[in-house]
Amino acid sequence: MARIKLAAPVLAALLVAATSSAAEESAPSQTMSRVYDTYCAQCHGLERNGKGVNTVALSVQPRDHSDPKGMGSLPREEMRSAIRDGGASVNKSSLMPAWNSVLTDQQIDQMIDYLHSVCHCGGSN
Amino acid sequence: MQRVTILLGALALLAPAAAAQAQTPPELQSQCGSCHALTKPENPTLDRLWTRKGPDLWYAGNKFNRDWLVKWLQKPTPIRPGGVLWFNHAKPGDPRDTLDTASVPVHPSVDAAAAAKFADALMSLKAPGLTDAPVSTEGASIMMGKLAFSKLRGCSSCHQDKPGEGGLSGPELYSARERLKPEYVYAYTKDPQKFDRYVWMPRTSLSEPDLQKLTAYIMSIGKGAN
Numbered sequence: 001m002a003r004i005k006l007a008a009p010v011l012a013a014l015l016v017a018a019t020s021s022a023a024e025e026s027a028p029s030q031t032m033s034r035v036y037d038t039y040c041a042q043c044h045g046l047e048r049n050g051k052g053v054n055t056v057a058l059s060v061q062p063r064d065h066s067d068p069k070g071m072g073s074l075p076r077e078e079m080r081s082a083i084r085d086g087g088a089s090v091n092k093s094s095l096m097p098a099w100n101s102v103l104t105d106q107q108i109d110q111m112i113d114y115l116h117s118v119c120h121c122g123g124s125n
Numbered sequence: 126m127q128r129v130t131i132l133l134g135a136l137a138l139l140a141p142a143a144a145a146q147a148q149t150p151p152e153l154q155s156q157c158g159s160c161h162a163l164t165k166p167e168n169p170t171l172d173r174l175w176t177r178k179g180p181d182l183w184y185a186g187n188k189f190n191r192d193w194l195v196k197w198l199q200k201p202t203p204i205r206p207g208g209v210l211w212f213n214h215a216k217p218g219d220p221r222d223t224l225d226t227a228s229v230p231v232h233p234s235v236d237a238a239a240a241a242k243f244a245d246a247l248m249s250l251k252a253p254g255l256t257d258a259p260v261s262t263e264g265a266s267i268m269m270g271k272l273a274f275s276k277l278r279g280c281s282s283c284h285q286d287k288p289g290e291g292g293l294s295g296p297e298l299y300s301a302r303e304r305l306k307p308e309y310v311y312a313y314t315k316d317p318q319k320f321d322r323y324v325w326m327p328r329t330s331l332s333e334p335d336l337q338k339l340t341a342y343i344m345s346i347g348k349g350a351n
Contacts, residue, residue: 037212038171039325041222042283042294046212051221053211054282054292095279101318101328 032107032114039102040065043095048118060093065118072121079112150246157182157243163250171323179209179232184320186251188309191244197304198240201232204296204304206285211294224293255319256308262341265334270342273335280339283326286346295326301343311340 036048043052043062050064065071081089083103087096103111116122149163157163160179185194207214208229215222235243274280284298285291291298301310312319315336317326331339 034171034175038174038323039327041212041215042292042325046215046217046222051217051219052294053207053215053222053224054294055221057281057283057290057292094277095282097279097327097329099327101316102323102325 028110029114029117032110035103035107035111036114039099058095060095062096065115068119068121071115071119076112079115080108083108083111150249152242153182153246153250165252169322174210174321174323174325177209178230180205181321182247183250184252184255184309185247186249187256187312188305189247190304190306191248193300193304194244194247195237195240198235198243199237201234203229204300205229206293206297256306256312258308258312260307260311260337260340262307262337262344265337265341267338267341267345270338270340270345273339274342278329278331278335278339286343298343299346302345302347305344307340307344310343311336314339314343 036044037046041048041052043050043054043058044065045051045055045062048065049067050062052062055062063070078090082092082096084098084100084105086094086098088094089098099108149158153163157179160177161182162177163182165183166173166181203226205211206226206229207224211224214225214228216225271286274284274286280286280298281291283292283295285293286298288297288299313326315331316328317324318328
């Protein structure tokens with residue numbers, strides 16, 4: 001019984017810690033979701049699946065960010081270059097523009113974290 | 126005396142903003158101000174793009190041709206297929222997301238006399254330094270501009286240069302020749318973030334010849350050969 005009494009406050013403390021940690025994590029994730037909707041979804045899709053409204057005019061299919069297989073193998077630095085300097089910087093389509101006039105380096109890093117949460121894959125470093 | 130000097134200094138700091146606000150014609154403020162920014166937003170944010178109801182007009186005089194404004198205000202037609210923010214009218218789909226164009230609000234129309242009055246007032250909204258440099262596209266290859274627009278620079282990913290041809294998240298450009306000043310087309314293409322830090326058209330590293338070719342092409346669309 002004493003063990004249960006002791007365990008309850010510990011569990012409560014752990015729960016509080018987990019909740020605040022989730023809240024801290026969700027804040028940038030929510031912000032990045034809005035950033036994605038603004039800048040990326042026009043080509044990469046409302047559901048992050050590469051089927052954005054602009055694909056009607058694209059000669060290449062934008063990357064499906066919900067695909068864990070394709071996303072999981074992407075090195076973080078390659079993702080950073082593609083977002084910051086455009087697709088051509090990583091030998092991909094030049095139709096993916098450079099976003100460094102809009103996004104800061106910190107936002108680009110946060111976006112990479114967000115993309116990993118979208119694909120449910122950790123990505124490689 | 127010191128207090129007077131400080132007060133005068135403070136007033137001098139406030140004066141430019143007050144003067145800019147005072148320049149907004151009252152009929153614009155009352156009729157257009159609830160949907161359009163008529164003065165440059167002091168603290169632009171990403172959220173502002175999501176909550177505004179219409180495009181910014183604080184540089185309308187730099188941007189539009191008066192004759193087009195007069196015509197358009199009497200018979201408004203959609204310029205942005207998905208409205209001021211395409212996302213708000215987009216639906217997920219297969220093989221691709223689509224726009225619910227029927228849900229895009231229609232701009233109110235006015236009669237000819239009011240249109241002329243509004244056009245004059247809008248043309249008075251100018252931001253010094255935005256598009257001041259005169260642009261000459263003489264000698265720039267329209268054909269190469271078209272190639273840059275459609276293929277090399279990816280403009281057609283977001284913009285239509287013919288009805289039904291091109292991307293949907295940006296304004297159509299097949300009426301740009303009538304609608305826009307070449308100086309604006311050049312300046313906006315060169316640096317969209319100069320007009321809005323958060324707008325979803327990114328700045329691309331276009332060379333001077335590329336800018337001239339693109340401007341020449343956009344200003345030629347619908348002109349005989351195109």
